[in-house]
Amino acid sequence: MPLKDWLAALVVICAWxxxxxxxxxGLSEVPPLLLGALRFTFVVFPAILFVKRPQLPWRIIILYGLTISLGQFVFLFTAMYVGMPAGLASLVLQSQAFFTVLIAALLLGEGVRRHNILGMGAAVLGLFLIQLGAAPGSMTLLGFLLTLLAALCWATGNIVVKHAGKVDMLGLVVWGALIPPLPFLALSWTLEGPQAIQASLSGITHVGILAVAYLALIATVIGYVLWGRLLSRHPASKVAPLSLAVPVLGLVSAAWLLGEQMALIQWAGGLVVMLGLAVNTFGPMLAALLRRARRA
Structure with missing residues (x-):
């Protein structure tokens, strides 16, 4: 890849x-469902006034908005609100790669290969170790399970994008963001209550505003658009492995900025999950290298 694309990949890794x-x-000042409503409101407005709607059927845009935008972040924000640490959330959410393989096999008839099964097995073992090593109060089981549901929604959205074929990612991100704000707000009004909404909005500080702006503009618009462009310019086999750096930075930034700590068994579980992700991603390449070595 040219230098500008490597720099774009670095921006995405840091942003995510x-x-x-x-x-x-953000959750320290705004409840999770309201935070989701604010995030996608600022993604869609005013960008939708300047970005053309992608040449896709409305059902694709709606499905994208309901899965990657609404479903993923309803579960992820709630998970982190009820006790999922930020660093571990960044790692567990990467199980979307395995859910994507399974859903593609079920719905699109794509084969599940040996390296996929090995990677999934390693990831399941790693996730078990992460949950097993959780100290009381450091991570809740509910938060862990909700993060897995967020990963499942992300994977479902991946299948929607795959089914759509070549798309304008900026248009899909912006117009897909048109779907979540009202459902998020309705859920917030019902489950969090109008008093909590009013108190959060009236008491939000510049730190909370900065967090919302980051989630909307940096993590969503810039992150997804640059990632989509990288995938359109280069083979997925070269781009996809770069996402393995996201949970590493997530764990480091959470430890540095939030003071989060993990037990030794959780670090071991994290390494096993990363190994599973690497096997899932690089399996065909490793298999080819082994075949060449045997022939030699």
Whole structure:
């Protein structure tokens, strides 16, 4: 890849890695469902006035908005609100890669290969170790399970994008963001209550505003647009592995900025999950290298 694309990839990794810290900061001032409504309101307005709607059927845009935008962040924000640490959330959310493989096999008839199964097995073991090593009060089981549901929604959105074919990612991100604000606000009004909404909006500080702006503009618009452009310019086999750096930065930034700590067994679980992700991503390449070595 040319230097400008490597720099774009670095921006995406940093934007998505620090994203989890900013979510935690935002949740300190705004309840999760209201935070989701604010995030996507500022993604869609005023950008929708200047960005053309992608040449896709409305059902694709709506499905994208309901899965990657609404479903993923309803579960992720709530998970982090009820006790999922930011660093671990960045790691567990990467299970979307395995959910994507499974859904593609079920709905699109794509084969599940040996390296996919090995990667999934390693990831399941790693996630078990992460949950097993959770100290009382450091991570809730509910938060862990909700993060897995967020990963499932992300994976479902990946299938929607895959089914759509070549798309204008900026248009899809902006117009897909038109779907979540009202459902988020309705859920917030029903579950969090109008008093909590009023208190949060009236008491929000510049730190909370900065967190919302980061989530909307940096993590969503800039992150997804640059990532989509990288995928359109280069083979997925070269771009996809770069996402493995996101949970690493997520764990480091959470430890540095939020003071989050993990037990030794959780670090081991994290390494096993990363190994599973690497096997899932690089499996065909490793298999080819092994075949060449045997022939030699």
């Amino acid at each position: 890695g620090v994203n989890f810290v900013m979510i935690k900061i």
